[in-house]
Structures are given as structure tokens and as C-alpha cells.
Amino acid sequence: MPLTINGTERTFDGDPRTTLLDYLRRDCNLTGTKKGCDHGQCGACTVLINGQRINSCLTLAVMHDGDAITTIEGLGDPQNMHPLQAAFVRHDGYQCGYCTPGQICSAKAMLDEAALGWPSFVTPDITGEVRLTRDEIAERMSGNLCRCGAYSNIVDAIVEIMEAQR
């Protein structure tokens, strides 16, 4: 069964029980994506499927026939960082760094969702325009926990990129 990971075609023919997360880490050797809780609660495993962020621990690899998956390795590398990666470095958007790949993948998709006008729970008028205030960003990033509590620097990094994109 074919799928594309960071632009490279791959074939999955393993045990159907394999989660996308385990497949990425174990079989593709893409260990940037992290396993925190393995139950959809922490966001460390966030990757993009066809551009949308999801928890890779709660989906099976076998369910992604033909899908395009982007992991943190696909967003950028140390020589050629994605603007969000660079901003996380500039703003100290991490301490231990365990949650960071998930935070950055999530932030990337979050900015795209906001650009499409998707509301969140804290959007005052859900039929109106979306303004990414700090409260909005915090709510939209609430699926990514950080045990080190780097939240405020994470928001700073995201705000910088958001403003640069305007």
C-alpha cells in the first residue's frame, strides 16, 4: 500500500495494528515525531496528513493509502529551517524539546486553519473574521501540552511568524 512521506513514496505492508506514529518512528526512521501519551492527549505525535494536523498515535498506518504525510523532518532541517522552526529557536520556544516537533507541526496547520477562517471555541463571533489573539492561539494550540511550560515563548514564536506572513 503506497503513501507519501515528506515527498518520498513508500510502501506499507506491515501488521495492520501499526499506528502511523510507530510506522514513522520504527519503520521510516523518522524519530522527530514523538510518542508522549499514545492516547491522543498530549499532541507530541502531531503530523500533517494532506496538510491537516492529526495525532499520529490514534490512526493506523494501513488507513493512509495514497495520503501525503508531513513530519517535522519534512518541514525543514537544521541547514534549511522552516520559519516556525527558526522562530522557536529565537524565542526559546522549548526547554527539553520533547513536545517541540508536535508544537511546530501543529502551529503550521493552525496558521493555515486560521487563514481559512476556521473559528475556535473562544472566537467571539463565529461567523466573523478570525483574529489570532494570544487567547486564540492558546486555545488553538491546546492539543499540544508542554510539560516544561514553555507556552508563553511558544506563543511568541507563533505570533512572530503570523505577523511576518501578513
Added chain:
Amino acid sequence: MRPFLYSRADGLDHAVQLAREGARPIAGGTNLLDLMKLQIEAPERLVDINRLPLGGIEPDGEGVRIGALVSNSACAADERIRRDYPVLSRAILAGATFQLRNKATTAGNLCQRTRCYYFYNIDTPCNKRRPGSGCSAIGGFNRIHAILGTSDACIATYPGDMAVALAALNAQVEITTAQGRKRHVPVRGFHRLPGDTPEKDNVLEPGDMITAVALPPPAGGRQIYRKVRERSSYAFALVSIAAVVRMEGGKIAAASLAFGGLAHKPWHDPRIDELLAGAMPSDALADKAADLLLEGAQGYGDNDFKIPLARRALKAVLREATGDAA
């Protein structure tokens, strides 16, 4: 996870045929896989329904038909839903996270299972997980448990948010049966009370496949979803209220209220809607509505607080829905 046979359905007939043979549908997988990892669920066969043509939000007469596979994100962000059924957008956005909602589907959300701690712990007795083994929540820790419609066998709640809004909106669940017949069940009658068979969450029969949820014509009015939870984001409801209230000349012209976190199903009591219709809003009226809601309420110790909490939440929602402040 226990081994299972995986098949991907290439059409609704195929999916129904596999389901008839005992295969369990998997949609977003965000609830089923979670439970399979913990071996609370151990289906021998899975049928992946994600490639079926059950996406899309379409006009349906004066109403709207939401396909079973529409993601919670897409539903909440849909322009018509935001404009004409804001309580539904709000309820969906009050649940889980963007990542989860991108995968979670309309049908999977309706069928999500309880969050009772003992249901999740395979080492403790639980009638829902293992019929006849007993209920650990009665006499145990039961902060998140039900106060309405409970039984001696189970006091679990239905944990979802979306279905509470669907109950207030009086939506219909569209089902294709194992025999390939179509039937419609109102969301208000889709989930059941535990009774002697808490292992059954809802009225789906083996092999039944949800194909869509149909919303009636827009009700207008003020629409509110209030969720009371332990943290301000990313937690299940202790109590939630979906309210659709239309005012006319200072009076309540029509009201439809549904409650989450109180029972094994989204709770809808038609007497409350009848009491409110045509009435002048007041504190006393809100208290009367709360009296009706809580008439048969029973606490189990740790969840006693839900009884006064539900009353307060109901009064606050009615104030907001009927007050002048927009």
C-alpha cells in the same frame, strides 16, 4: 492491541455486508483505537469506511444533511452551520482539540463511549465492559457520573458535546440497516438509558451503519452552548447545556434545551421546552425549569455537586438567552 482482520470497504453495500458478518466500522479511529490499545474493545474484524462517499454537507429540503464521515472540524467551520446552526459549531468546538476534530467524524462522535474511569480500567468490575461483573462507580469514585436516568447496573454518562447540540436542534440520525434498509432515528432517541443492559450505548443494531445526520430547517433565535468543566479547555463536560431560544416581544416564543454530562444520553425533557414557550422570562421561571430537569435527580456521593451546578448553569443560560445583552 489484539490482532484483527482489516478490510477497506469500497462501497456502502460492501461495508454493510462486512458489518453484517461482524466487522466493526472504523472512521476517525480516535475513540475506537484508544479503546483497542487498552483492550477494552477487541474487535476481530475492522471495516475501514473512510473511503465511502459519506462526506459532504448538503442542503436537504429546508434543512441540511451532514454526511457520516464529515470531520468535526469541517462541520464546525461550515458556513451554513456557523450561520444557521451556531449551537452545533459551538458544541463541536467545545470538545477535544483541533488535531482530534480533524479526524473525528459525525458518526464516530455520536458513537463515542463513556469516559467512566472503571470502564477504562480493565482490572475493575464494570457492567458496560463486562456485563454481569458489577459497577465499580456505584460506591466508588463517581465525580463525572450521571444524576439522571441511572440504573443499579450503571451510572455512566454519555460524554460527547456535539450530540447535545444535535438533541437541542432535534436532528435525525440516518441509518442503513444490515438488511440494506434505511431508517431514521431522532438524536433524542438514539442514545439509551443503561437499564439492565449498559453494554448497549445506543439503539444501533449489529450491522447498522450511520450514513448521515439530518438537521431540520434553521430554528433561528439565540443559540448557546455552555460547557462546565474542570479546565477551561480540553476536558470533558461535567455539565453542559445546548439552548435554542427564540424571543418575541419580550416573551419566549420557542425554546429547545438539551443537557450533557447528566445522563447516559444527551438529556432532553420536552416539559421544559413546553414550560418556556410563551412564558415571560424570570428567575422564578428558570427555577421551575430546573425543578423539572432535576425532578428525579440522584447523586452518588462525589457527583452530588452536579445537582446544584445543573440548576445554576440552566439559570445562567436562560438569562443569557433571554436577556437584552446580545
